[in-house]
Amino acid sequence: MRLRIGAPTWFLLCAAMSSHFAFGQGCAVTLQPHFSTYRSTVINDNVITQTVTIDGYASVFPNPGCQMNNATHTPKVYNKVGSSGGWYSGTASCPSCYVHFSKIQQIIGAPGVVYTTTTDSQEVCSMAGPFFNGGQVSGKVVTLIGTNCFQNYPNTNTPMLTGIWGDPANINGCLKSDNGPTTMESGGQCKPNADNTKNCYSVTVSGSCKTYCPGLNRRMDSTCSLFLDEFPVVVTTVSGTCP
Amino acid sequence: MRLVIAILMLMSASLGFSQTSNGTSESSNIQPTNIIDGSKNPEKIRDVDAYRLFLAAVAPPANASPEQKDQQFAFLQHILLGKADFDSVIKTLVDFSDKYATLIQNYNTSAAKAAMNNVDVDIKDFLTQRDLLVDSVRNELQITLTPDGMRAVDSFVQSEKKNMQVAVEDLP
Numbered sequence: 001m002r003l004r005i006g007a008p009t010w011f012l013l014c015a016a017m018s019s020h021f022a023f024g025q026g027c028a029v030t031l032q033p034h035f036s037t038y039r040s041t042v043i044n045d046n047v048i049t050q051t052v053t054i055d056g057y058a059s060v061f062p063n064p065g066c067q068m069n070n071a072t073h074t075p076k077v078y079n080k081v082g083s084s085g086g087w088y089s090g091t092a093s094c095p096s097c098y099v100h101f102s103k104i105q106q107i108i109g110a111p112g113v114v115y116t117t118t119t120d121s122q123e124v125c126s127m128a129g130p131f132f133n134g135g136q137v138s139g140k141v142v143t144l145i146g147t148n149c150f151q152n153y154p155n156t157n158t159p160m161l162t163g164i165w166g167d168p169a170n171i172n173g174c175l176k177s178d179n180g181p182t183t184m185e186s187g188g189q190c191k192p193n194a195d196n197t198k199n200c201y202s203v204t205v206s207g208s209c210k211t212y213c214p215g216l217n218r219r220m221d222s223t224c225s226l227f228l229d230e231f232p233v234v235v236t237t238v239s240g241t242c243p
Numbered sequence: 244m245r246l247v248i249a250i251l252m253l254m255s256a257s258l259g260f261s262q263t264s265n266g267t268s269e270s271s272n273i274q275p276t277n278i279i280d281g282s283k284n285p286e287k288i289r290d291v292d293a294y295r296l297f298l299a300a301v302a303p304p305a306n307a308s309p310e311q312k313d314q315q316f317a318f319l320q321h322i323l324l325g326k327a328d329f330d331s332v333i334k335t336l337v338d339f340s341d342k343y344a345t346l347i348q349n350y351n352t353s354a355a356k357a358a359m360n361n362v363d364v365d366i367k368d369f370l371t372q373r374d375l376l377v378d379s380v381r382n383e384l385q386i387t388l389t390p391d392g393m394r395a396v397d398s399f400v401q402s403e404k405k406n407m408q409v410a411v412e413d414l415p
Contacts, residue, residue: 034410036278038296040403042321049317053300056410057366069359094358097351098369100343102300104314134408 027066031125032059033132035099039119041081041139043217045234046109048141052077053102054121054134060095071127075101078120078136082107092126099123109217114167114174115141117219138222142166142174147214149190149199159184159201161233163214166224174224180231184212188242202242209242210235277411285404292409295377297400302340322399328392335387339380346372 035056042049054075072092079085090101109115121134142165153160160182166175188203193213200213215232279287301318303311319332350369357364385393 034277036292036296036407036409038300038403038407040300040318040406042318044317044320047317049314051300051315051318053296055296055299059366067361093351094355096354096358096364096366098347098354098366100299100347104311106314106317 028063029066029128030061031095031128031131032061033123034059035121035123035132035134037121037134039121039134039137041117041141041219041228043109043141043215043219043229043232045232046111046216047106048081048109048115048117048217049104049106050079050081050117050119051102051104052079052119052121053100054090054123055100057098058095058123058131071095071125073097073099074124074126075099076122076124077101077103078118078122079103079105080116080118081105081141082113082115095125109141109143111216112143112168114143114169116222117141139228140167140174140220140222140224141217142176142220142224143168144198144214144216145171145175147199149201151188151190151201152186153179156182158182159186159188159203161199161201161212161214161231163231165218165220165227174220176220176224176227178227178231180212180214180233185210204241207239207241209238209240211238211242279409279411281404281407281409285401285407288404288407288409290381290400291374291377293400293404293407294381295373296407296409297403298336298339298377298380299343302336302343304340304344322395324392324395325389328388328395331387331392332384332396335380335383338383339376342376343373346376 033056035054035058038051038053038055040051054077058073071094073095074092075090076087077090078087084107085105088101088103090099093099107115116138117140118136118138119134120136121132122130123132124130145164145166145168147164148162150160150162152158161180161184162177163180164175164177167173184201185203185205188201188210190199190201191211192198193200193211198213200211202209202211204210213234213236215234218232219228220226221228281288301315303315307315316333319329324332346369350366354364354366384396388396
């Protein structure tokens with residue numbers, strides 16, 4: 001019984017360990033991928049922007065007599081934020097051509113909504129199928145649940161913003177707090193923002209009123225155990241002293 | 244037990260037959276081990292590779308729509324540059340985008356021609372030129388940006404290494 005279950009696993013392992021492909025009588029080719037990938041998500045308050053890039057080439061080693069003239073390679077990236085996006089294909093080119101393909105996805109986040117982000121990349125041979133896979137990475141863009149502001153935070157002896165982010169629909173499973181930067185200028189005051197949804201810190205600097213507020217959204221891993229970005233701070237500066 | 248092993252051997256033989264005589268193709272998704280994973284070893288990624296991936300990802304192509312440009316500039320807004328530095332970076336990115344696209348296009352023309360003639364193409368020259376282009380863009384940024392602006396750009400690129408996976412073959 002154990003062997004019967006193991007049989008397909010053994011077969012897949014043999015296939016996955018080799019990048020050698022055969023196409024009919026006497027034709028075989030080895031594809032050696034040299035692809036780099038870059039995936040990044042930035043959040044400017046409620047604007048979520050995510051990019052996925054694949055860049056590189058494949059070394060192609062056909063055996064003698066193997067015609068590769070008809071083969072093409074196509075880069076693909078998967079870029080999804082919430083329900084927006086999916087797989088995108090670049091231009092097909094020759095097997096030994098250099099490839100650069102990048103796709104950006106941007107959405108305006110709705111207040112209180114948590115978005116799942118997913119990225120992946122592939123290089124696909126028209127004859128052999130996908131021969132490079134960047135690997136799928138998922139995360140979450142969580143939303144601000146609560147904030148606090150301290151004119152003088154005892155632990156650091158500086159002004160301080162603190163925040164709690166998570167999934168409002170799953171508070172028990174996804175909630176995490178964090179402390180802000182210690183670089184805000186001292187001598188200011190804690191005040192709620194205009195719509196009374198955040199505690200912010202305002203300070204007059206060189207004749208202008210600088211206000212620091214925690215950002216609405218930030219990134220966490222898919223299990224909500226780790227923040228993937230720095231404490232988000234939205235800074236606005238208005239000429240004149242703070243009221 | 245022996246019967247199961249015999250079936251496995253038959254399956255294997257059958258696969259080999261279909262590969263060589265039926266003209267069917269086999270494919271597999273390969274996650275290569277010959278890469279530096281920036282989420283684990285960001286310090287091993289060369290600056291020239293990190294800048295290339297960052298610049299190529301945020302540089303708008305020549306035919307970019309206003310919407311595409313806005314999306315790409317969202318990454319630059321995250322770096323919190325002053326207006327003059329922001330404008331300089333955009334100008335440099337547009338130049339880089341043109342030059343990188345041309346470099347790739349020229350190489351691909353020769354690679355396609357070599358493939359048609361069944362001869363090998365040497366990618367080393369292209370990789371050298373590619374890295375020289377990235378280095379020249381970094382130098383240009385250093386000259387045109389304020390020290391604070393350059394520090395902000397470099398700090399962002401360094402922090403983005405954790406989001407990169409770089410082919411080891413790209414290393415010297």
